[in-house]
Every structure is written in C-alpha cells, then in structure tokens.
Amino acid sequence: SQTIHQWPATLVQPVGSPLSLECTVEGTSNPNLYWYRQAAGRGLQLLFYSVGIGQISSEVPQNLSASRPQDRQFILSSKKLLLSDSGFYLCAWTRDTNYGYTFGSGTRLTVV
C-alpha cells in the first residue's frame, strides 16, 4: 500500500531563517505531488505541484520554492522566512490527476 510521510510535524522559526520541509511517498512510482498551505479560517491554497522529476509549477508568487530531487520526494524551501509564511503546510499525492489526493499529516510552521 501507498503511504505519504511529511516532517517535521511542528516548527518554530525566526524571521529571516531558512526553511526546508520534506515529503516522501512510498509504495508507488511517478506520483503527482502537491504542496498546499492552509491559513486559519481559510481553505487550502495550492502552492506548487509536480507531475515528474525536474518539473515544478508554481501557482502563486511567494517567498517559497519547491524541488523534486527524487521521484517520490518533494521539498518545500525558503531562503528567508517572513511572518506571513506561518501556516499549516500539507503535502499531497495522487497517481492520476483525474482523482482526488491523499494528504500527509501536515507541518505547523510558526514564524516568530
């Protein structure tokens, strides 16, 4: 069976510090991968998606970047965090983009 792992679960970082969140999927190959952010009281906002190694698309301009160094690994990064980067970050995957996604357990990021 397929599983998705996301870490860390919680993170408190000072403004201006770098960020690296990691997501890996097991039990499948060539998954479609997604990073979402969820702000309090708001819906999930799609940040990045990838349909293959080396292919990253951004949905909104921001202080963040994404990379896919391996087939089943998706990384969300920032060189310098802003207060506005605080939120709940979710990684998700699907085998076929005509179907729904399976989400990871999320990372609660607080920038102080």
Place this chain on the structure above:
Amino acid sequence: EDQVTQSPEALRLQEGESSSLNCSYTVSGLRGLFWYRQDPGKGPEFLFTLYSAGEEKEKERLKATLTKKESFLHITAPKPEDSATYLCAVLCAMEYGNKLVFGAGTILRVKS
C-alpha cells in the same frame, strides 16, 4: 475563476440532530467534486467523490449529493465523533493535469 464556497462556516448540533452542509461552486468544467474530513492538526481525510449531477454517495451517517451548481453533505443522527472540519473541493483543469480547489470548510461541533 474557479471558486468554491461552503456554508455555514460553523455548525453546532446536538447529538442526533440531523443537518446538511452546503458547497456551491463555479467552475468552467466540473471534473469531480470531493468531500474531505479534517481533524484539528491533521491532514484532510478523503470521504467521497462525485462526478455527475444526481450522483449520491453514502458512508455511515454521511451522504453526499451533487447538482449542477452545488453539493450537500447530509449528516444523519450525528455523534460527537463526527465533530471535525468538512472540506469541499472541485477538480479543475490546469497546465499539467488537474488540481483541487478547496472551499474554506465548515467546522462541525456535535454535543452529547
């Protein structure tokens, strides 16, 4: 622009008091509508997928229905363990494949 609106924002029910959550959408071409359940501090958990108007899906005390412009999540005789945020999302086309566009969610609290 593809949009998803959920109502009410929050709903308080007594145990056994049935009710419905609404999800209205405006999309250029509906490819699917999804319902997720999200517990505090966790990633969304898949509940249902609906693809065409008139379709219905059931799972325990939950039933999802779909029309051309909205979907309802009916909760029959809810229990305290049904308390969660319920998210609605529509599958929309993007440059590579499809993406899920989410509503802000309905926070459900069921009191015993």
